[in-house]
Amino acid sequence: MSNKIEGFNFDQRHGKQRVRVARVWRSENGRHSIVEWNVGISLLTDSVVAYTRDDNSDLVATDTMKNTVYAKAKECVEELSVEDFAIRLAKHFTSLYQQVTAAIVKIVEKPWERVSIDGQPHEHGFKLGSEKHTTEVILKKSGALKVTSGIEGLALLKTTKSGFEGFIRDKYTALPDTRERILATDLTASWAQILVTEINGCRYPYESIYSIPQQPLYFTERYSSVKKVLADTFYGPPKEGVYSPSVQSTLYHMATNVLKGFPDIATVQLKMPNIHFLPVNLSNKDNTIVKFEDDVYLPTDEPHGSIEATLSRFWSKM
Numbered sequence: 649m650s651n652k653i654e655g656f657n658f659d660q661r662h663g664k665q666r667v668r669v670a671r672v673w674r675s676e677n678g679r680h681s682i683v684e685w686n687v688g689i690s691l692l693t694d695s696v697v698a699y700t701r702d703d704n705s706d707l708v709a710t711d712t713m714k715n716t717v718y719a720k721a722k723e724c725v726e727e728l729s730v731e732d733f734a735i736r737l738a739k740h741f742t743s744l745y746q747q748v749t750a751a752i753v754k755i756v757e758k759p760w761e762r763v764s765i766d767g768q769p770h771e772h773g774f775k776l777g778s779e780k781h782t783t784e785v786i787l788k789k790s791g792a793l794k795v796t797s798g799i800e801g802l803a804l805l806k807t808t809k810s811g812f813e814g815f816i817r818d819k820y821t822a823l824p825d826t827r828e829r830i831l832a833t834d835l836t837a838s839w840a841q842i843l844v845t846e847i848n849g850c851r852y853p854y855e856s857i858y859s860i861p862q863q864p865l866y867f868t869e870r871y872s873s874v875k876k877v878l879a880d881t882f883y884g885p886p887k888e889g890v891y892s893p894s895v896q897s898t899l900y901h902m903a904t905n906v907l908k909g910f911p912d913i914a915t916v917q918l919k920m921p922n923i924h925f926l927p928v929n930l931s932n933k934d935n936t937i938v939k940f941e942d943d944v945y946l947p948t949d950e951p952h953g954s955i956e957a958t959l960s961r962f963w964s965k966m
């Protein structure tokens with residue numbers, strides 16, 4: 649919240665970060681589920697007296713915020729998505745405390761996956777997967793709500809059907825044109841939804857707590873569907889694949905397919921580092937030791953290209 653104080657602009661928020669919680673649900677048939685969440689909370693208020701007048705009477709202790717995470721996790725007797733948990737927390741903070749004007753809750757879910765043994769899903773055994781499901785919920789006291797979901801660390805690679813040609817050449821350019829290279833990235837994606845509500849029979853795009861889809865695990869299923877669109881677009885069909893003329897072009901197709909596939913997603917942001925696999929050519933003064941024939945590469949993560957873009961609908965308010 650921005651305030652004018654003694655001739656200055658003052659912007660402040662406070663919260664608790666990296667609150668780690670795990671929740672197990674034990675169903676009667678013996679099957680267990682688990683989630684592990686790393687929660688960050690920021691509360692916005694108009695009050696600055698704690699900063700300017702040594703008066704803490706408007707402060708929610710960050711220790712209380714931490715305790716609230718465990719209390720709310722306890723209250724969730726049914727399995728729920730990370731987004732729904734973030735919404736519950738945000739709703740608690742904005743409704744309980746008169747001083748809190750908005751709550752921002754960010755959560756990263758650790759990718760525990762049920763194991764299968766000889767093709768049979770284990771009742772209570774899990775292993776760690778790779779990419780993470782993330783969310784950011786911004787809830788204002790008015791009820792205005794923005795839910796952003798995301799993926800962090802989705803590693804994608806294809807060994808062909810990628811090139812890079814026709815770029816600017818100058819005296820510092822060494823990179824040759826190519827139509828054959830490995831394409832690899834570590835995708836970070838986020839997308840925000842327009843939630844629709846009905847007022848007097850008219851449908852309005854409206855960001856509101858009242859218009860959240862009520863199906864349990866709605867956001868979890870949506871996460872899987874968006875991830876599939878992103879990965880399928882990156883790879884192309886299983887037999888022939890699809891040619892990528894640049895990371896930029898592939899990123900753009902991935903983003904457009906998300907907006908085309910999900911009409912209620914208003915905006916999608918993709919970050920696609922270009923993780924280079926360098927051709928290996930080795931020789932000494934007499935011999936060629938290794939001649940690169942699209943076979944031996946030196947994988948690197950430093951330095952890497954950074955390609956990022958956000959694609960939004962024209963009418964997006966976000």
Ligand SMILES: O=c1[nH]c(=O)c2[nH]c(=O)[nH]c2[nH]1
Nearest residue numbers: 812823893894895896922953
């Ligand atoms: O797909 C690519 N985009 C670039 O902008 C770039 N720059 C570069 O050196 N290689 C690549 N590859």
